[in-house]
Each structure stands twice: as structure tokens, then as C-alpha cells.
Amino acid sequence: MMALAGLLLLSVAVAASSGPSWEPVSRLRPAAENRRQEGAVRELLERLLGPRAASAFSVSVNRSLAGPGGLDTYRLSSGGRPGMVEVDGSSGVAAAAGVYRYLKDFCGCHVSWSGSQLRLPERLPPVPAEIVVTSPNRFRFYQNVCTQSYSYVWWNWDRWEREIDWMALHGINMALAFTGQEAIWQRVYLSLGLNQSEIDEYFTGPAFLAWNRMGNLHTWAGPLPLSWHLKQLYLQYRILERMRTLGMLTVLPAFSGHIPRGILRVFPRINVTRLGSWSHFDCTFSCAYLLSPEDPMFQVIGTLFLKELIKEFGTDHVYSADTFNEMRPLSSDPDYLSKVSAAVFRSMTGADPSALWLMQGWLFQHQPDFWQPAQVRALLQGVPLGRMVVLDLFAESKPVYSWTESFYGQPFIWCMLHNFGGNHGLFGTVDSINQGPFRARAFLNSTMVGIGLTPEGIEQNDVIYELMTDLGWCKEPVNLQQWVAAYAMQRYGTTNAQATEAWQRLLHSVYNCSGICVNHNHSPLVHRPSLRMNMELWYNQSEVYEAWRLLLSSAKELGTSSTFAYDLVDVTRQAMQQLVSDYYQDIKQAFQSHSLSRLLTTGGVLVYDLLPELDNLLSSDQRFLLGHWLEAARAIATSDREAELYDLNARNQLTLWGPSGNILDYANKQFGGLVLDYYGVRWSLFVSTLVECLNTGTPFHQNQFNQAVFQVERGFIYNGKRYPAKATGNTLEIVAKIFLKYYPSARKRGHWRSM
Ligand SMILES: *[C@@H]1O[C@H](CO)[C@@H](O)[C@H](O)[C@H]1NC(C)=O
Numbered sequence: 001m002m003a004l005a006g007l008l009l010l011s012v013a014v015a016a017s018s019g020p021s022w023e024p025v026s027r028l029r030p031a032a033e034n035r036r037q038e039g040a041v042r043e044l045l046e047r048l049l050g051p052r053a054a055s056a057f058s059v060s061v062n063r064s065l066a067g068p069g070g071l072d073t074y075r076l077s078s079g080g081r082p083g084m085v086e087v088d089g090s091s092g093v094a095a096a097a098g099v100y101r102y103l104k105d106f107c108g109c110h111v112s113w114s115g116s117q118l119r120l121p122e123r124l125p126p127v128p129a130e131i132v133v134t135s136p137n138r139f140r141f142y143q144n145v146c147t148q149s150y151s152y153v154w155w156n157w158d159r160w161e162r163e164i165d166w167m168a169l170h171g172i173n174m175a176l177a178f179t180g181q182e183a184i185w186q187r188v189y190l191s192l193g194l195n196q197s198e199i200d201e202y203f204t205g206p207a208f209l210a211w212n213r214m215g216n217l218h219t220w221a222g223p224l225p226l227s228w229h230l231k232q233l234y235l236q237y238r239i240l241e242r243m244r245t246l247g248m249l250t251v252l253p254a255f256s257g258h259i260p261r262g263i264l265r266v267f268p269r270i271n272v273t274r275l276g277s278w279s280h281f282d283c284t285f286s287c288a289y290l291l292s293p294e295d296p297m298f299q300v301i302g303t304l305f306l307k308e309l310i311k312e313f314g315t316d317h318v319y320s321a322d323t324f325n326e327m328r329p330l331s332s333d334p335d336y337l338s339k340v341s342a343a344v345f346r347s348m349t350g351a352d353p354s355a356l357w358l359m360q361g362w363l364f365q366h367q368p369d370f371w372q373p374a375q376v377r378a379l380l381q382g383v384p385l386g387r388m389v390v391l392d393l394f395a396e397s398k399p400v401y402s403w404t405e406s407f408y409g410q411p412f413i414w415c416m417l418h419n420f421g422g423n424h425g426l427f428g429t430v431d432s433i434n435q436g437p438f439r440a441r442a443f444l445n446s447t448m449v450g451i452g453l454t455p456e457g458i459e460q461n462d463v464i465y466e467l468m469t470d471l472g473w474c475k476e477p478v479n480l481q482q483w484v485a486a487y488a489m490q491r492y493g494t495t496n497a498q499a500t501e502a503w504q505r506l507l508h509s510v511y512n513c514s515g516i517c518v519n520h521n522h523s524p525l526v527h528r529p530s531l532r533m534n535m536e537l538w539y540n541q542s543e544v545y546e547a548w549r550l551l552l553s554s555a556k557e558l559g560t561s562s563t564f565a566y567d568l569v570d571v572t573r574q575a576m577q578q579l580v581s582d583y584y585q586d587i588k589q590a591f592q593s594h595s596l597s598r599l600l601t602t603g604g605v606l607v608y609d610l611l612p613e614l615d616n617l618l619s620s621d622q623r624f625l626l627g628h629w630l631e632a633a634r635a636i637a638t639s640d641r642e643a644e645l646y647d648l649n650a651r652n653q654l655t656l657w658g659p660s661g662n663i664l665d666y667a668n669k670q671f672g673g674l675v676l677d678y679y680g681v682r683w684s685l686f687v688s689t690l691v692e693c694l695n696t697g698t699p700f701h702q703n704q705f706n707q708a709v710f711q712v713e714r715g716f717i718y719n720g721k722r723y724p725a726k727a728t729g730n731t732l733e734i735v736a737k738i739f740l741k742y743y744p745s746a747r748k749r750g751h752w753r754s755m
Pocket residue numbers: 062063064065
């Protein structure tokens with residue numbers, strides 16, 4: 001454990017980037033005074049460690065500790081009072097990150113979404129020599145606009161509080177604060193003369209607001225009840241207050257040019273265009289109205305909204321807006337594109353002269369045929385250099401900075417997206433994230449100002465986020481082999497040879513995707529069955545089976561740890577997901593070779609044993625329950641009608657994603673309850689349809705099957721069932737039973753279907 005303390009022993013001095021484009025960025029700083037930030041960190045430590053915190057840590061925040069250009073710095077030492085660790089930070093976040101570094105490296109602790117491991121030694125080990133670390137990154141950013149809908153949508157303050165603690169400990173110093181914005185929009189629209197029904201038809205339901213905010217979607221699964229707005233406002237006050245006192249910069253939403261249809265009634269002469277449909281939706285729910293950048297109402301609405309928002313919430317001067325996210329502009333004329341971004345920016349400065357625009361760079365890599373260098377340059381340079389920060393959102397797989405001369409001089413943040421739709425599924429691109437930020441910084445004329453985490457959904461693959469947040473404080477890549485061994489030790493609170501080996505095998509296989517890797521779980525398990533399912537894999541499945549065996553064999557020693565229990569469920573789940581693919585393959589072969597008996601046997605095992613066992617497994621852990629998600633949605637309703645609306649939102653997002661399966665299974669989850677009643681019923685229909693085809697000598701018609709299975713999918717959404725929000729069953733016994741049944745054949749079959 002002690003050897004690890006040296007691992008990150010670096011004091012990084014980074015030359016301040018000079019030039020006018022950095023001035024606005026380095027001017028930004030948290031508004032809370034040092035003393036308030038100190039207090040916020042002390043309270044965090046008390047939530048984390050209980051009463052012991054006060055006698056164990058002496059925390060101080062002093063802004064003058066910051067490195068050149070405002071780079072966050074922490075200092076750890078022992079020496080003042082005996083038995084006490086002194087932590088100084090240039091901000092609350094820096095101090096919190098320093099404490100977490102100490103807890104990890106000196107005490108073998110760990111804090112993650114799936115749980116914490118905080119067994120402290122009786123006496124805290126002293127810090128032998130002062131440790132000073134300066135982050136090479138001005139910003140360590142977190143959140144994707146989609147995370148708001150895929151993960152946070154039903155959260156109460158308790159859950160938010162835990163998240164903000166996690167953010168501080170992991171060094172996040174800038175994040176979105178998007179909660180409650182619809183309440184302000186509603187106020188603005190009413191004051192402009194829209195009536196309530198025009199507003200109601202515009203907003204989507206809670207689980208789809210991320211796409212309403214980007215102009216992708218309207219109306220679907222809405223409207224928003226009044227109580228929703230009130231509760232979200234309350235949350236937003238608390239979120240902002242906590243983030244700011246910890247020294248984080250909050251990013252507020254701004255106007256991107258999209259307007260509700262009702263505006264056209266009130267202002268019939270305004271110049272609007274209508275964008276095309278988004279994704280697989282038609283204009284019933286998409287095709288946003290976009291105000292012309294030259295129409296005076298653009299400034300009126302944009303500035304009115306932002307002034308109202310700032311009046312309500314205050315500001316840290318950073319604003320987010322996305323006009324063309326996944327939507328093709330009507331003209332590729334560079335002059336037009338510059339006018340749009342200039343108009344968005346002007347509507348910000350109209351309310352806040354020091355505004356800085358944080359923009360997602362997703363569009364550039366999403367429609368590269370449209371966004372040629374001239375178009376990218378025009379959009380970016382419609383805003384003065386340095387007043388926009390671009391999130392290179394998917395930089396670990398498809399970096400944009402590299403083909404845009406570093407965003408043509410606008411500062412950018414190297415972001416790891418990692419996750420789509422909040423899917424479960426082990427996945428990672430460890431080599432790319434371990435190298436990428438350093439390459440981006442060394443790039444010719446690099447304008448990189450930070451690193452970021454931009455997952456669409458969280459509460460999955462803790463290991464990848466721990467790595468990325470550690471890298472936020474490093475000036476060079478880490479030794480992954482050593483890093484993962486330390487991770488296993490901290491996560492379980494002890495070194496266990498089998499667990500370490502399990503993690504090493506996972507690191508080298510399922511977590512080591514290289515090339516263009518998209519973590520969208522395409523396992524047949526979670527997709528609508530057909531005879532042409534995607535079976536591509538980027539790793540050697542046997543390594544996961546081996547990791548499964550190793551973790552199970554360490555259960556005697558580690559079985560009482562809750563982070564271990566999570567990993568045991570998760571790795572077993574991954575092994576079973578692999579097995580489902582094998583059974584699918586068998587089913588397909590049996591059907592194609594007209595072998596009814598083989599079809600009945602393999603189909604029977606899949607439908608009557610493997611999937612129910614997977615459901616049992618997931619149902620044995622609180623963190624994998626459908627009921628947890630659904631009951632959280634119901635809990636914020638203030639009437640039965642609202643509860644039904646939220647329940648529909650919650651179920652639809654996981655499954656059909658739209659009224660007719662528009663983005664079917666995009667946000668799939670492996671939850672106890674969902675596996676049996678949704679994926680399981682679907683597989684059962686598939687197998688029985690194939691059996692029927694063989695019995696009657698008729699071919700399988702995918703179209704007919706799709707129609708039938710759609711009824712099953714819809715049926716799940718409206719099944720009226722309540723699912724338990726409490727786990728049942730003994731995880732270890734369930735895993736042992738599944739292992740006994742399936743490991744021997746899995747091991748024989750484990751092979752690698754490479755891409
Ligand atoms: C903060 O640090 C600066 C520079 O080291 C020092 O001059 C100042 O006294 C410190 N402030 C407090 C309140 O300790």
C-alpha cells in the first residue's frame with residue numbers, strides 16, 4: 001500500500017499558456033470565499049467519515065496556492081498536530097481531491113457510484129514527505145447533457161448530494177447545472193404571450209428533456225406538471241449552492257435558437273426556419289423551429305431567458321447551448337453558420353458581458369460530411385477567440401481537435417464519453433484514455449484547457465471513471481498494470497491475489513478496446529431478436545469467464561464487501577450476456593438446419609433457465625433493480641396521474657424510446673424485472689415463433705415477428721406491475737449455482753469473434 005503512495009508523487013508545473021485566447025478562461029474562478037470552501041470540504045468529510053473526520057484532517061483553502069493560470073493544487077502533509085493530516089487546496093475541490101488521494105494511497109479506500117470502501121486504519125498513517133500536486137488541467141469537467149435524462153432524472157437531494165461529493169473527491173471543478181430550467185422557460189414563454197397549452201405541447205416528459213433542450217424533440221411523453229417545476233427548482237437551488245461552495249464552476253443553459261410553435265402565433269412576422277426530423281422521429285415530435293439569427297427576436301428571447309435565469313440562480317459566467325446537435329443546418333454557407341453562433345453568443349453577452357460559451361463538439365464528428373473544415377471554422381469563429389470552450393466530446397475514439405487545427409484556436413476540453421444510453425456492459429478503451437489527453441496537449445498549437453467525463457449515463461464501469469479522474473492530476477500516462485492492482489486493493493480494502501488477477505484480465509480484454517469503439521451494448525440479450533443479430537466483439541470472452549471464476553473464488557475472503565458484491569454481479573452478468581449470444585447462435589443454427597429437437601433444447605435453456613437465472617441474479621442486488629428506477633420516478637409524483645406519467649416515461653426510455661420503438665432499446669439496461677418481463681418475454685416469443693415455423697414448414701418473417709413483438713414490448717410498458725425496490729435472494733448462492741451450471745461449457749466455448 002505504501003509503495004503506491006509514491007505512484008503519483010509528482011509536482012507538476014505547467015507553463016501558463018499565453019495569448020489572448022486564454023484570458024477569459026483563466027479569469028474564471030469560483031465565487032465562494034476560501035473560508036466557505038473550507039467549510040464545505042469539512043462537511044463533506046464528515047458525511048464521508050463521520051465524527052472522526054474533524055480530528056483526522058485539517059483542511060484549508062487558499063486560492064494563492066493555485067499554479068499558473070489558476071491550475072488547481074493540493075498539498076498533503078503531517079507535521080502540525082500529531083495523528084492529523086493537513087490538506088491545503090487552492091479550492092474546495094482541490095482540497096477534496098487531496099483528501100481522496102490520501103485516502104486511496106495511504107489508507108486503501110475507494111469511493112464510487114456503486115459504493116464506498118472506507119475502512120480506515122486505527123491510526124491514520126503519516127505523510128512522510130510533503131506531497132504537492134498541481135493539475136495540468138485548468139478544467140476537470142463532468143456531465144453530458146444526456147446524463148440529465150438517462151441517470152439524474154428521478155434523483156432527490158440525497159442522491160444529488162452523494163453525486164456532488166463524488167465529484168469533489170474526484171476533482172471535478174466544472175459541471176453542468178441544468179436542473180429546473182423549464183420552470184424559467186415557462187415563465188419567459190408566458191411573459192412573451194404564450195398560453196399554457198402551447199407550453200404544455202412543447203415540453204417533453206421528464207425522461208426526454210435532454211433532447212427537448214437541444215431542439216431534437218418536443219411533446220413526447222409530456223406535459224410537465226406544475227409540481228415538477230417546483231421540485232426541480234428546489235433541487236437546483238441546493239445543487240448550485242453545494243457545487244459553488246465546494247469551488248466548482250456551474251454551467252447554466254442558454255438560448256440556442258429553438259422555439260415552441262406558439263411563438264409563431266404571438267409573433268407571426270418573425271423569421272423562422274424549420275429543421276428536419278431528428279433520428280427516427282417524424283414532425284409530430286421533432287422538426288424544431290429555429291429563429292433566424294438576424295431576427296431581432298433572437299436577442300430578445302435569448303437575453304430575456306438568461307437574465308431571468310441569472311436573477312434566479314446567480315452565475316459563474318459559463319453557459320451551454322447547442323443549436324445543431326445531430327441536426328443538419330439548412331445552409332452550409334459559412335457566413336450563415338457564423339451568424340448563428342454570433343447570435344447565440346450575443347444573446348449571452350446581452351445578459352452577462354463576461355459570458356463564456358461551452359459548446360458540445362459532438363455535431364462535428366456526428367455529421368462529418370456536412371461539417372467540413374470551412375463549416376467548422378465558420379461556426380467556431382463566429383465567437384471571439386477564447387470566449388468559447390468546445391467539448392471534444394468523444395475524444396477517446398473520434399477526436400475532433402486533430403483535424404480542426406485544435407478547433408481553430410478556440411480552447412477545448414478533451415472528453416471521454418465512454419457510455420451511451422447508460423447501458424450496462426463492461427467496456428473501456430484504457431489505452432486510448434491513458435494516452436489521449438497527453439497527446440492532445442502535445443499537439444501542435446494545442447488549445448486544450450482540460451479533461452472531461454461526458455458519459456450519457458453513469459452508474460456503470462466505475463473502473464474507467466476512476467482511471468480518468470486520476471489522470472486529471474497526472475502529467476503523463478500511468479502504468480495500467482500497477483494502477484489496476486491498486487484499484488482492486490482499494491475497492492475491496494485488501495489485496496487478494498485472485499481479485500487482482502481478475503482485474504488484470506478484464507483490463508487487458510473487455511476494457512481494452514482499440515480503434516473506433518462505441519460502447520453501445522449490442523448484445524443480442526438486450527435487442528429485438530432476429531436471425532441477423534450483431535455478434536461482433538472486441539475482446540476474448542474467455543478472459544471474462546476466467547475473471548468470473550477468479551472473483552468467485554475470492555468471495556470467501558471478500559464476500560462481505562459491497563463493492564465486491566457489485567463486481568461479482570456485474571462480471572457474472574457479463575458472462576451471462578456472453579452465454580446468451582452463444583445460445584442465440586445455437587438457436588439460429590438449429591432453426592437453419594431444421595432441427596426441431598435442438599431448437600427446443602437450446603431455446604428451452606435460454607428462455608426457461610438462463611434468462612430467469614440472470615433475472616434472479618440482478619434482483620439480488622439493489623443496484624440492478626428495475627423497481628429502483630421505477631419507484632424513484634413514482635416517488636416524486638404528487639398524484640396518481642403524475643405517478644402514471646412518470647412510470648410511462650421511465651419504462652419507455654429503457655425500451656421503446658418513443659411511441660413506436662423509434663430508438664428501440666437504445667437505453668437498454670440489465671435490471672432485475674426487466675430481463676424477465678421484457679427481454680425474456682421477447683426471446684420466448686422468438687423461440688416459439690421459430691418452433692412454429694419448423695412445425696408448419698413456413699419461413700420466418702421478420703416483419704410479421706416485429707409486429708407481434710411490438711405488442712409484447714408495449715405490453716411491458718403498460719403491464720401495471722409494481723416491481724420491488726428492495727433486493728431479494730443471496731447473491732453469492734445465486735452466482736455459485738449459475739457458475740456450477742454454466743461455467744464448464746462456457747469455458748469450452750469461450751472464443752473470440754473478432755470484429
Ligand atoms: C495564502 O497563501 C499566501 C501565499 O502563500 C499567503 O501569503 C497568505 O497569507 C495565505 N492566506 C491565508 C489566509 O492563509
